Amino acid sequence: xxxxxxxxxxxxxxxxxxxxxxxxxxxxxxxxxxxxxxxxxxxxxxxxxxxxxxxxxxxxxxxxxxxxxxxxxxxxxxxxxxxxxxxxxxxxxxxxxxxxxxxxxxxxxxxxxxxxxxxxxxxxxxxxxxxxxxxxxxxxxxxxxxxxxxxxxxxxxxxxxxxxxxxxxxxxxxxxxxxxxxxxxxxxxxxxxxxxxxxxxxxxxxxxxxxxxxxxxxxxxxxxxxxxxxxxxxxxxxxxxxxxxxxxxxxxxxxxxxxxxx
Numbered sequence: 001x002x003x004x005x006x007x008x009x010x011x012x013x014x015x016x017x018x019x020x021x022x023x024x025x026x027x028x029x030x031x032x033x034x035x036x037x038x039x040x041x042x043x044x045x046x047x048x049x050x051x052x053x054x055x056x057x058x059x060x061x062x063x064x065x066x067x068x069x070x071x072x073x074x075x076x077x078x079x080x081x082x083x084x085x086x087x088x089x090x091x092x093x094x095x096x097x098x099x100x101x102x103x104x105x106x107x108x109x110x111x112x113x114x115x116x117x118x119x120x121x122x123x124x125x126x127x128x129x130x131x132x133x134x135x136x137x138x139x140x141x142x143x144x145x146x147x148x149x150x151x152x153x154x155x156x157x158x159x160x161x162x163x164x165x166x167x168x169x170x171x172x173x174x175x176x177x178x179x180x181x182x183x184x185x186x187x188x189x190x191x192x193x194x195x196x197x198x199x200x201x202x203x204x205x206x207x208x209x210x211x212x213x214x215x216x217x218x219x220x221x222x223x224x225x226x227x228x229x230x231x232x233x234x235x236x237x238x239x240x241x242x243x244x245x246x247x248x249x250x251x252x253x254x255x256x257x258x259x260x261x262x
Contacts, residue, residue, distance in 0.1 A: 009074070024055060026062040033063055035109035036147045039101070039124055040065075048100035050093055050143040068143045073131035080139040081131070082178050087166055087186055089141040090134055091193035094162055097126065097144060098155045111151030113218060116210055119160075125153030129162040156200045160207035161215070163190040169208050169256070171248045174241055184259040191260055205256045209249040216242040 005019040005026070018027050030036075040054040052065035073081040080086060106124045115127065126133075127149040135143040167186040168175060179186065191201060219238060249256075 020067055023067045025052065025065045025067050026058055026060070027065065029057070029061060029063055030112065030148060032110055032112040032148070032151075035106070035111050036150060037063070038109060039104060039106075039147060039150055042104040043097075043100055046100040046103075048097065050097060050100075051147070052143075052145060068135050068145065070135040070137040070142060072133070072135055072145075077131070077177055079178070081136065083139070084186070084189060086136065086139055086141065087190055088193040089136075089139075090129070090162060090166055091159075091190045093134070093141040093144065094126075094129060094158055095194050098123065098158065106152045113149050113151065115151065115153040115157055116214060119154050119157040119207060119210070120152050121154040121156075122152060123154055124150055125155070125158040125161075126150050127153055127158065127161060129158060130165055156203060156207050157211065159191070159194055159196060159200070160204055160211045163187055163204070164208045164211055166190065169212075169249070170241070170245045174244065184255060187256060188259045201260045202257075204260060205249075205253055208256075209246070209253075212242070212245055212249065 003022045005021050008018045008020055008025065018025060020026075037054045040051055043051045044053050052068055055064040055066060058064050071078075101124050104124055106122070113127070115125070126144055126147060128146060129144060130146075133144060133146045134141050135145060163169065163186075167183045167190060168179060169183055169187065172180050172183070175181075175183070191204065196204065216238070
């Protein structure tokens with residue numbers, strides 16, 4: 001008798017399509033799946049246990065990944081996920097991923113979503129370390145999941161993505177949890193925990209602002225193409241939030257840089 005399938009919640013692009021079967025996860029294949037599978041196989045060989053293991057393709061044509069036990073952060077956010085300790089652990093996990101992937105060569109592979117050229121160094125970045133794409137155990141970040149947007153980028157681009165979402169970097173009026181009023185201190189804390197270089201600190205604010213534009217353009221294109229969950233997200237406030245956040249980055253650029261460098 002085959003094992004039952006349990007729907008896994010979270011995410012936008014594959015919402016309603018990802019299931020758990022025993023100790024495995026089954027997900028739809030994409031044009032970029034061969035590249036993602038090569039990346040995961042590299043991480044496994046490198047001894048990095050903070051990512052799923054690629055196990056093959058099932059009879060239904062879905063990729064099969066190892067299931068990573070733990071918790072991801074979805075609304076309403078649990079109190080442990082908003083702590084400075086949790087933030088520090090995300091930064092350290094991201095650093096560990098970058099060290100493990102540093103010698104992976106992405107040439108000849110088809111990736112999902114190009115990163116802006118100024119932020120491409122050859123390192124394959126995760127590109128979507130969102131709150132619900134990090135697995136925690138006992139309040140500590142231990143693994144990254146959902147590598148669908150992974151591709152040639154840089155450590156700086158990943159740090160910009162992560163800190164934009166985890167600090168978070170947006171107007172205080174649009175932060176509805178205990179992080180309100182702490183964007184600047186959490187920005188600095190993330191950079192310190194990651195041990196971000198002085199050179200990348202000088203570029204981080206611009207990278208975060210550019211990352212916001214890149215990410216929201218991706219959501220908007222998904223909405224315009226008729227993807228139901230991207231359309232719902234874009235038309236129920238994301239468009240207006242995007243405009244507010246773009247203005248906020250321009251207005252707060254000096255304060256953000258000072259928080260990182262002073």
